[in-house]
Amino acid sequence: MTEAVLLSAAKKLAAFNFKKSHALCGLDGFVDNIIDVVDKRQDAKNYTRVETIADLGARITRASGLSSNLELVVKQQKLGGNGPIMANAMLAPALNVTYIGCLGRDVIHPVFADMANRCKAIYSLCDPGTTDALEFKDGKLMVGKHQTLKDVNYRNMLAAIGLPKLKKAWAESNLIALTNWTMLPFQTEIWQKLLKDMASVKVPKGATLFIDLADPEKRPADEIAAAVRMLKKFRKTHRVVFGVNQKESIEVGNALKLKFNQDEIEKNAVTLRKELDLDVVVIHPTRNAACSTETGSAYIDGPYCQNPKLTTGAGDNFNAGFCLGLLAGLDAKEMLAAGVGNSGYYVRNARSSGPGDLSKFLRNWSKRLGDPSF
Numbered sequence: 001m002t003e004a005v006l007l008s009a010a011k012k013l014a015a016f017n018f019k020k021s022h023a024l025c026g027l028d029g030f031v032d033n034i035i036d037v038v039d040k041r042q043d044a045k046n047y048t049r050v051e052t053i054a055d056l057g058a059r060i061t062r063a064s065g066l067s068s069n070l071e072l073v074v075k076q077q078k079l080g081g082n083g084p085i086m087a088n089a090m091l092a093p094a095l096n097v098t099y100i101g102c103l104g105r106d107v108i109h110p111v112f113a114d115m116a117n118r119c120k121a122i123y124s125l126c127d128p129g130t131t132d133a134l135e136f137k138d139g140k141l142m143v144g145k146h147q148t149l150k151d152v153n154y155r156n157m158l159a160a161i162g163l164p165k166l167k168k169a170w171a172e173s174n175l176i177a178l179t180n181w182t183m184l185p186f187q188t189e190i191w192q193k194l195l196k197d198m199a200s201v202k203v204p205k206g207a208t209l210f211i212d213l214a215d216p217e218k219r220p221a222d223e224i225a226a227a228v229r230m231l232k233k234f235r236k237t238h239r240v241v242f243g244v245n246q247k248e249s250i251e252v253g254n255a256l257k258l259k260f261n262q263d264e265i266e267k268n269a270v271t272l273r274k275e276l277d278l279d280v281v282v283i284h285p286t287r288n289a290a291c292s293t294e295t296g297s298a299y300i301d302g303p304y305c306q307n308p309k310l311t312t313g314a315g316d317n318f319n320a321g322f323c324l325g326l327l328a329g330l331d332a333k334e335m336l337a338a339g340v341g342n343s344g345y346y347v348r349n350a351r352s353s354g355p356g357d358l359s360k361f362l363r364n365w366s367k368r369l370g371d372p373s374f
Helices: 002-015 053-062 082-090 110-118 147-151 154-161 163-172 187-197 221-236 246-255 265-276 314-327 332-349 357-367
Strands: 022-026 030-041 047-049 072-080 096-101 121-124 129-136 139-145 175-179 208-212 239-244 280-283 288-293 296-301
Touching (some): 002 296, 002 314, 002 332, 022 082, 053 129, 053 139, 082 110, 082 175, 082 314, 096 110, 096 154, 121 154, 129 147, 154 163, 154 187, 163 187, 175 187, 175 314, 187 221, 208 221, 208 314, 221 246, 221 265, 239 246, 239 265, 246 265, 265 280, 265 288, 265 296, 280 332, 288 332, 314 332, 332 357
Parallel strands (some): 022 096, 022 175, 096 121, 175 208, 239 280
Antiparallel strands (some): 030 047, 129 139, 280 288, 288 296
């Protein structure tokens, strides 16, 4: 059954003409430093890293009442932020992308140069934030510097793009993706302004709004609940798709006073969609994914990678693959396959898929189902 789903998704993605589709994405932007924490250093060039978050925690605990020195090695500097990573991942099939976010106040930061060159249009509001991503076998710790993100507000959006151009971009976009609500303190207000100013804009048939909160743990529960309950107002003009990872689904559930078993992701997706009255809710842990739509629900095991080359941005690549599936008219399980496939390609290759890579990856995966070395 899974083999057939993978092959069907690959065929539909390969056949769909993404050149005719438009996406409007935003609203953040980060410079990501991908980092190892050194455990033991052999010489100037060689070291062993701290392998797990638990190991780092134990090391920090041992320093309580004393002190300790942690050496961080920056392995890679890359574009970051939920919006840029997702937008960059959707450019491969020649999707027309307009990006609004924080990519540089006076000039575009070099990490975004390639993405900016491939986008249809770029509107930058301010300098990017910075994320130090400490990566381990069992997860990652994202340490962020967010001072510039306070400048991501509706007034600055209008100053950068202008209301007529914003309405035009809104009107032609088959997909609108607004991400990283957690780190953007004025995004709820931006949603409110968009609901008002874009209400009369005619959008393409089947136009979709995709929302990703991005780890809302630090935000008050009442703010989380108010934000997610607002989303159904966009259904007057758009299909509304709400994406969360496993941890985020529990945090949103707690804010809404829903009782979730964190491992019952398909059941949780169904409950969350009904509670929020949305078109689609998708939940994506690292090993699997599930979604709920108005016509049913679906679940798929992912191509889990035991030794990933890069994990920071895997969720955003899932979102990109899932949304490409939405645009291409895939069914629920095929969209999940596109999502986990896009994420699976990313963690194995330390980059987003290129033209044709996602379809090829899905076909290769179909031949190696159950192979732990895949």
